[in-house]
Amino acid sequence: MSALIHLDNVTKTYTLGAEEVHALRSITLSINAGEFCAIVGQSGSGKSTMMNVLGCLDVPTSGRYLLNGSDVGTLSDDQLADLRNVEIGFVFQTFQLLPRASALENVELPLVYRGLPARDRRDRAQAALARVGLADRMTHKPNELSGGQRQRVAIARALVTDPSLLLADEPTGNLDSATGEEIIRLFSELHNAGNTIVLVTHAPELAARCPRAVRLMDGRVTDDGPGARVALVPTAKLPSPLTGEGQGGGDVAAFDLGPPTLALPRKGGRGNAA
Amino acid sequence: MLRKLRRAFVELSESSRQAFGALRTHRLRTVLTALGIAVGVATVIAIAAVISGLNSSFTQQVEALGPHSLFISPRPMISRGDWWNYRNRPAVGWGELRALRENATHLALVVPSARTHGSVRRGDEHVDDVEIIGTESEYATASNLRIQQGRFLTDVDTAASRNVVVLGADLGEMLFPSGDALGNRVKIGAQHYEIIGLLERRGAIMGKSLDAIALMPALTFARGFGLHRGLTIAAVAKQDEVNEAEDEIIGILRRYRKLPPEVADNFAVNRQEALLSFYKEMTGGLYAVAFGVGLISLVVGGIGIMNILLVSVKERTREIGVRRALGARRRTILGQFLLEALALSSLGGFFGTALGLFAAQVASWLTPLAARAAPSVVLLGVLFSASVGVIFGAWPAWNAARLLPVEALRYE
Ligand SMILES: Nc1ncnc2c1ncn2[C@@H]1O[C@H](COP(=O)(O)OP(=O)(O)OP(=O)(O)O)[C@@H](O)[C@H]1O
Ligand SMILES: [Mg+2]
Numbered sequence: 001m002s003a004l005i006h007l008d009n010v011t012k013t014y015t016l017g018a019e020e021v022h023a024l025r026s027i028t029l030s031i032n033a034g035e036f037c038a039i040v041g042q043s044g045s046g047k048s049t050m051m052n053v054l055g056c057l058d059v060p061t062s063g064r065y066l067l068n069g070s071d072v073g074t075l076s077d078d079q080l081a082d083l084r085n086v087e088i089g090f091v092f093q094t095f096q097l098l099p100r101a102s103a104l105e106n107v108e109l110p111l112v113y114r115g116l117p118a119r120d121r122r123d124r125a126q127a128a129l130a131r132v133g134l135a136d137r138m139t140h141k142p143n144e145l146s147g148g149q150r151q152r153v154a155i156a157r158a159l160v161t162d163p164s165l166l167l168a169d170e171p172t173g174n175l176d177s178a179t180g181e182e183i184i185r186l187f188s189e190l191h192n193a194g195n196t197i198v199l200v201t202h203a204p205e206l207a208a209r210c211p212r213a214v215r216l217m218d219g220r221v222t223d224d225g226p227g228a229r230v231a232l233v234p235t236a237k238l239p240s241p242l243t244g245e246g247q248g249g250g251d252v253a254a255f256d257l258g259p260p261t262l263a264l265p266r267k268g269g270r271g272n273a274a
Numbered sequence: 275m276l277r278k279l280r281r282a283f284v285e286l287s288e289s290s291r292q293a294f295g296a297l298r299t300h301r302l303r304t305v306l307t308a309l310g311i312a313v314g315v316a317t318v319i320a321i322a323a324v325i326s327g328l329n330s331s332f333t334q335q336v337e338a339l340g341p342h343s344l345f346i347s348p349r350p351m352i353s354r355g356d357w358w359n360y361r362n363r364p365a366v367g368w369g370e371l372r373a374l375r376e377n378a379t380h381l382a383l384v385v386p387s388a389r390t391h392g393s394v395r396r397g398d399e400h401v402d403d404v405e406i407i408g409t410e411s412e413y414a415t416a417s418n419l420r421i422q423q424g425r426f427l428t429d430v431d432t433a434a435s436r437n438v439v440v441l442g443a444d445l446g447e448m449l450f451p452s453g454d455a456l457g458n459r460v461k462i463g464a465q466h467y468e469i470i471g472l473l474e475r476r477g478a479i480m481g482k483s484l485d486a487i488a489l490m491p492a493l494t495f496a497r498g499f500g501l502h503r504g505l506t507i508a509a510v511a512k513q514d515e516v517n518e519a520e521d522e523i524i525g526i527l528r529r530y531r532k533l534p535p536e537v538a539d540n541f542a543v544n545r546q547e548a549l550l551s552f553y554k555e556m557t558g559g560l561y562a563v564a565f566g567v568g569l570i571s572l573v574v575g576g577i578g579i580m581n582i583l584l585v586s587v588k589e590r591t592r593e594i595g596v597r598r599a600l601g602a603r604r605r606t607i608l609g610q611f612l613l614e615a616l617a618l619s620s621l622g623g624f625f626g627t628a629l630g631l632f633a634a635q636v637a638s639w640l641t642p643l644a645a646r647a648a649p650s651v652v653l654l655g656v657l658f659s660a661s662v663g664v665i666f667g668a669w670p671a672w673n674a675a676r677l678l679p680v681e682a683l684r685y686e
Contacts, residue, residue, distance in 0.1 A: 057599055058680040078603050084679075085601020096596045096683060100299065112288045113601035115281025157600070 003030040003066070004165060004196050005054060010063035012049050012219075023049040024060070025219040031198060033164070036191040038207035038227055039200045041216035047200045048093075050216065051169045054198060055090045056080050068164065085113050089158030091168035093200075095150045097142040097157075103129060104138040107157045114161065128160040129153070132186060148179035155186065166190065168199045172206065180206065207231035285606050293614040296586060297621075304618065307582045310575030311622025311662060312629055315655045318568030319630025319647065324637055325560050327646040329553075336549045342382075342516055343416065343546060346370070346507040346523060350542040351549065363540045364531075365504025370541075373530040374507065380519035383510040385412045386492055390499050394441070394488055395461040396449040404445060405487045406462060408495020416508045424456045424471035427491055431470075435493035439467035442485035443475040462488060465498050520545065572658065576666035579618050583611060583670035594674050595682025608675035615667020616660060623659025627652055 012024040023046045052058035065072045107125035132152040172180030210227035297304040348363040387409040414426045446455045476484035511519035634645035
C-alpha cells in the first residue's frame with residue numbers, strides 16, 4: 001500500500017531569543033491511506049507541532065514531508081492553500097469556528113475557497129451537518145451551541161470537502177467523556193467508510209481503540225504499534241478519570257470498551273449497558 | 275479557466291459580504307472612520323464648486339466686455355500689490371480723449387466715462403450706492419447696454435450737457451414701481467435729472483447688481499460731481515486690430531504727455547485677455563490651495579482607515595488563520611481587507627460628495643458666490659477617496675495576508 005503521509009527526518013525547532021526549543025527531532029513516519037492512527041504523548045511532546053506540519057499549516061525546519069507522494073516543501077504558498085482546501089480536513093482542538101457565522105456558513109467556508117456556487121455549498125454543508133447529527137442546528141451561531149455540538153460543526157467543516165486526510169488535534173479534549181465518546185464513534189464510522197484519520201488524544205482509552213497509535217516523547221517517536229499496546233502501557237501508572245478508583249494500573253482490560261467496530265445507534269447504549 | 279473565474283467570483287462575493295458584515299458589526303467605528311474621508315472629500319468638492327462658480331461668472335462678465343475693448347485708466351484694473359507705484363499717476367482727461375480721437379487709426383470707437391457712487395432719490399424714496407456714470411452716446415455700444423424703454427443718451431444730450439439720465443433696470447423699478455419712470459425726474463446729488471430711458475436687466479455678478487447704474491452726459495456729470503477722479507476711456511479696436519490698437523494708444527498717449535523714451539508709461543491700457551489670464555492665475559492658485567487642503571484631510575482620513583484596518587486585522591487574526599487553514603490564499607485575504615478599506619472610503623466619499631455639494635449650495639444661498647459643481651469634480655472626489663482607501667488599506671491588508679496560518683491560529 002502506498003503511504004499517504006511520509007515524514008522523512010522531520011525536525012521543527014523554535015528559536016526564542018538565544019534558546020532553542022526542539023519540538024520535533026528527526027521524525028520519520030509513514031501513514032497509509034485508510035489508516036486510523038492516534039498520536040499520544042505527554043503535554044509538550046510535539047503532537048500539535050506534528051499535526052500542524054501534517055496539515056500543511058506549518059513548515060518543518062528540516063526534513064521532507066511527502067503527502068500523496070509529492071514533496072510539500074517545494075510547493076508555493078498558493079499551492080499549499082489549495083492543498084489544505086482539497087486534501088486535508090483539520091479539526092482543531094479549540095474548534096476555531098467563525099463566531100459571527102452560523103453553523104451552516106462555517107461548514108460552507110472551505111467550499112467558498114473551492115469556488116463552488118452558493119447552492120452546491122449549501123447542499124453539501126447541510127449533508128455534512130446532517131452526517132454529524134446537527135441537521136436541526138444549522139442556523140445556530142457557535143455561541144448558541146454546546147461544546148460537543150461545536151466540535152461536531154468543526155468536524156462537519158473538515159468533512160465537507162471529502163478530504164483524503166482527516167486530522168484532529170485533541171477533538172475530545174474539551175468534552176466530557178460521554179460527548180467525547182460520541183465524537184470518537186463518529187471518527188470510527190468515518191474510518192470504516194474509508195477515510196484516513198490521524199488523531200491526537202490525551203485519553204488512553206480512546207487511543208487504545210485505534211488500530212494504530214504513535215507515541216511521541218520530547219519530539220521523538222518512542223513507540224508505534226497497535227493502539228491497545230501503545231496507548232496503555234506507559235500511562236498505566238497515571239490515574240485516569242475513566243479507570244475509576246481501586247482499579248489496578250495494569251488492568252488494561254478496564255479501558256477496552258470493545259472492538260472498534262462501533263456502528264452503534266446514535267441513542268447510545270451507555271445507560272442500558274450499566 | 276472557467277473554474278478559476280468562478281472561484282474568483284465566489285471568493286469576491288464572500289469577501290464583500292465579509293467586508294460589509296464587518297462594517298455593519300462596528301457601526302460607530304465605520305461611521306467615524308468614513309467621516310474622516312467625508313470631510314476631506316466635502317472640502318474639495320465645496321471649494322471646487324465655489325471656484326468653478328466664480329470662474330464661470332467672472333469669465334462671462336469679462337467676455338461681455340468684448341475681445342476688442344481696451345480701457346485706458348491711470349492704474350491697471352488689476353494690480354498685484356504694487357499699487358504704490360501707481361499712486362502719483364495723472365488722471366486721464368479730456369486732452370487724452372481728444373488726442374486719441376484725432377490720431378487713432380485702429381480704433382472704431384473712443385468713449386469717455388467718469389464714475390462716482392451716490393444715491394438716487396425720488397421724493398422720500400431713495401436707492402443708495404448707485405454707480406453714476408458720465409459718458410457719451412457710444413457707451414451703449416461699447417458696453418453692450420440695451421434699452422428697454424425710452425432711449426439712450428444722444429450726441430445732442432451730450433453736446434448740450436442736458437440734465438437727463440438713463441437708469442438701470444433695478445433703479446427704475448424700485449423708484450417707479452408703477453412703471454411711469456420715463457419723463458419723470460430723480461434727484462442725484464444736488465441736481466434733478468429727467469429720466470429718458472430704462473435699460474434692460476443685466477443681473478448681478480458676485481453679489482453686485484449690474485443694474486444699479488445711472489448714466490448721464492459726461493459734461494453734465496462734470497458739472498454735478500466734478501472730474502477730480504478723471505476719466506476712464508473705453509476704446510474699441512477695429513476687427514482684428516487689437517494689438518495694433520494697443521500699441522497705437524500707447525504711442526499717442528506718450529506723445530500727448532510728452533514722455534521721454536526712458537520714462538515708463540504713466541497710464542495703463544487694460545485688455546480683456548489680461549483680465550482673464552490674471553483671473554485664471556488667481557483661481558489656479560485657489561485650486562491648488564483647495565487641492566492641498568483636500569489632500570491633507572484625505573491623508574488624515576486615510577490614516578484613520580489604516581488605523582481601523584490594523585485594529586480589524588488584529589481582532590480577526592484567528593479568523594484569518596481559520597480561513598487560511600481552510601484554503602484561502604494570501605490574495606484572498608488581501609482582497610478581503612482591501613475591500614473593507616474600499617468600502618469604508620467609498621462610503622466616506624459618497625457622503626463627502628453629498629456634503630460638499632450641499633455646502634456649496636448653502637454657500638450660494640448665503641453668499642453672492644454662485645457655486646457650480648462640475649460632474650468631473652464629483653467623479654474626481656469619489657475616485658480620489660476610493661484610491662485613498664486602497665492606498666491606506668494596502669499595508670494592513672498585506673499584514674493580514676502574510677500571516678502564517680499556524681501563528682494566526684495560535685493568536686490570542
Ligand atoms: N510557537 C512556538 N514558539 C516556541 N515554542 C513552541 C511554539 N509552539 C510550540 N512550542 C514548543 O514546542 C513544544 C511542543 O509543543 P506542542 O504544542 O507540539 O506540544 P503538544 O504535544 O501538542 O502539547 P499538548 O498536549 O499540551 O497540546 C513545546 O515545548 C512548546 O513549548
Ligand atoms: Mg497540542
